[in-house]
Amino acid sequence: PGDIFINEALHPLAPIEKYRGSFSEVYLVRERKTGNFYALKCVKKKQLHHSNLENEIKVLKRIKHDNVVGLEDFYETRTHYYLVMELVSGGELFDRILDRGVYTEKDASRVIKQVLEAVSYLHQNSIVHRDLKPENLLYYSSEENAKIMISDFGLSKMADHGVMSTACGTPGYVAPEVLAQKPYSKAVDCWSIGVITYILLSGYPPFYEENETRLFSKIMKAEYAFHSPYWDEISESAKDFIRHMLEKNPNKRFTTEQALSHAWIIGDTAHNDNIIQSVGEQMQKTFAKSKWKRVINATVVVSRMRRLQLSHADPPAPAPAPAPAPFFFHLNVLVLKCCCMHLSFLFNLFHFLKCVCVYIYMYL
Incomplete structure (x- = not known):
């Protein structure tokens, strides 16, 4: 769509859903001349932290190793950056x-x-x-x-x-x-x-x-x-x-x-x-x-x-547990808090609309 595939040498095949994010998408592409497959990372310029991407490109241009995902090419348009990356398909x-x-x-x-x-x-x-x-x-x-x-x-x-x-x-x-x-x-x-x-x-x-x-x-x-x-x-x-x-x-x-x-x-x-x-x-x-x-x-x-004000002093010892605690537990608490905030907002909105309806019914 749009100007995503700006290079005629590359033929788009399909988006790679697993790597779709807020500011970037990754597409499976094939080089028309050789038939080789690559991953095309399309990054939106809007709201992007440019320094991170520029740093990544600078580093990738400098290195080439069998165990490092390589940067094959790089393009830029008014709205996007495009990184043609070595295709890695074996999973995490x-x-x-x-x-x-x-x-x-x-x-x-x-x-x-x-x-x-x-x-x-x-x-x-x-x-x-x-x-x-x-x-x-x-x-x-x-x-x-x-x-x-x-x-x-x-x-x-x-x-x-x-x-x-x-x-x-x-x-x-x-x-x-x-x-x-x-x-x-x-x-x-x-x-x-x-x-x-x-x-x-x-x-x-x-x-x-x-x-x-x-x-x-x-x-x-x-x-x-x-x-x-x-x-x-x-x-x-x-x-x-x-x-x-x-x-x-x-x-x-x-x-x-x-x-x-x-x-x-x-x-x-x-x-x-x-x-x-x-x-x-x-x-x-x-x-x-x-x-x-x-x-x-x-x-x-x-x-x-x-x-x-975390110091190097020993904190209070936690109660012993038979098995390791989930590493990302605090993230679940954060999600729960967010959900509660949304429910509270919806309840207040419902109450406000109810009051408006009563007012209209009584005075209009």
Whole structure:
């Protein structure tokens, strides 16, 4: 429709409904000359945060890696930006895991190795992703041995000088130094990979709290545990790998090169037992399949922390629970509050209209 398909070399086939958003849509397109398929991301200029998109384009033009979703071309019109992206059709990481009958530590190790190789490449090119999380990890195709692809570089940063200060990311995956409003480095990506590894082996996140204040405090102090029975069958090598990735001190935290040399990644220490039942059950309880949401931006987190005057002191201990609490519980509370506000508005509107009708009936 309209001027969306502005390049005659591309033939539109169908919208990809899964990626339809408020300001962008993604279409499956075919290059007329070669017959190759691509994903055309159409972004509305109106109400768009231009700096994020411009930054993403600048980063994508600079990199090319087998495990990074590539930018093939870029166009611009009066109303839209158009990004011709490499077509990645295998689905999100967690969806694929939940659809499997067999899933092992070795499978998780292979996934993390590919992520590490891609992030190592980014770091070598002075690029920090800053928003690594499972929903940004996609399978290239539906084939069983398809490779993992990293996507969404909207928050990435070309850190030629190595140090950054802007708070950004997703709280469940963001490093302590970001929440503490300290200058940070590429080590924040390694922290995020540690969180992802933890989830891949248990089905739930290492930092979970219904209360935001306690959640942020736990992240900043790197307070997590390997709960029984979920971690009973997981190798000590995997736990050691996670400990090095979730190291609070960024200077002591594993780099991507160190992580790639760990026995759990390159050796035979990863167990080959099927853990799909325990991991799958926890994933379904904690995360809604195909409903991953970007939670509040870390900038909002920092402002909330200022309002709450969060200190490093230990908060009141929560009551022990037999199983991990849902990570996004607070979002459900927010939705409930919004619903109540809408109901209250409708009730007041109904009462007002009723009064108007009575007045008309009595006096007109």
